[in-house]
Amino acid sequence: MRSSLPEERLSEFVAGIEYDDIPAECTDTITRAFVDTIGVMIAGSSEGAGRTAAESAGIEPMDTAVETLLGIDADLPADSVALRMGTASHALDYDDLSWAMNGHPSITLVPAVLALANEADASGRDLITAYAAGFEVECAVADPVSPDHYEAGWHATATFGTFGATAAAAHLLELDETEIGHALNIAASMPSGLKRNFGSMTKPLHAGLCSRSGVTASRLSDDGFTADTAAISGDRGFWDLYSPVEWEQFSIGDRWVLEEEGINIKAYPCCYFTHTSIAAAQTLTDDGIDPADIERVSVTASPGAGDALHHANPETGLEAKFSMEYTVASAIVRDTVGLATFRDDAVDDPDVQRIRERVDFSTDDELAYDSHEASVRIHTAADTYERQQENPPGTHDDPLTDEELRFKFDECTHTVLSDAETDRLYDTLSSLSAQADVSSAIIGDR
16 A cells, blocks of 8 residues: 555655666656766866865865765765765756756765765665665655746755755665655755855855755664654645745656756756857847847846856856856857856956846736747847747757767766776766666776
8 A cells, every 4th residue: 555645655656666667768867967067066076165175175176086075985984975965966067957847957866875875885776776766766856846936036956955855865775665764854944055155155055955955864864863744745744844835746656857947957067047048149149140249138037047046246156157148148158158257367358248238128917927938139220139039958859869878978078088088987977777786887997
């Protein structure tokens, strides 16, 4: 008989999932997610919040072996490793996301399972299965209260991600159904992350905190720690306290969210609410508009975009990632919007600033709060050019090509690794399901 409590159904799902249960399309999606996330994690470890987190842990990213950077061969406890890697994974805002949770799934899952991979003697299939368990759980917890939870000011990556990280870690540690239930209910007391901190180092820290919480909650449960049985769904539980609306629907295991809604891999290292506008602006300017002729740019997007993008005149690269005005101006002036676009010394580029000052950004209340549709109009003295676009590049239904994903991986890893190391790591990750021992495969011949 099916359990009635959501917590019990979550635990049953995590305890019961096996690699062979996962549709082949999903294993491919997860493999690409590992490739993408580990790439941005390596790049993120050398800049800003990721570098600070690494140095705080006594690691100099530019002089550290890749296995230590990825937590495979690290002296620190797994929870500390997960904190460092989670922070690095989100430091550049270049990591993937899913509309099913209104957040970034892989940075909550990959750091947690990598931090435990050596201890668990994990194979590639083990990591893929743990990822699948965590992804489905965090989306199931998100569904009853999204997008109201995000709109209320919570950073959904950090809050829902805490449950995903816990499920992934618990599965990898082979906790039984009762222990998984305790771990998830322990995790219900751990979510945190305020949207107010978007544009600062604390936003990527949110990912590190939820990855660490997943490891901690699972380890505590494994050692006999207990929690209330309805800390997610019960009176004054997570859903009750963290959402402005009363939750109703809940499901887990009835479908593969990973297959139906999937993951969107970022083409640009900035807030996802800017991506459709960036793509639209680039398409327009590629048709031959000279930036010197531009008098005004009008951008219209969803209320969610207006909520997240509150740095009209950014002063730092981090703030610029949350600026519609700056990102669209960069798309118009520069050939690419990449990692270099958001370095502090790039923000004051006079050509970009000239256009940024001419960008008018507004929101359309008729669009769904979390819609990624956007409209861009470029006005010159001679004409007006307009493009309306529903989605950005790299969505689950219109994914980056393998060549584009590899280009992004190289862009990220070459900040730290040699060409040979980059090639070897890419080959290992892109054949993840074939790796009998992930730790040994990543360490290689050292």
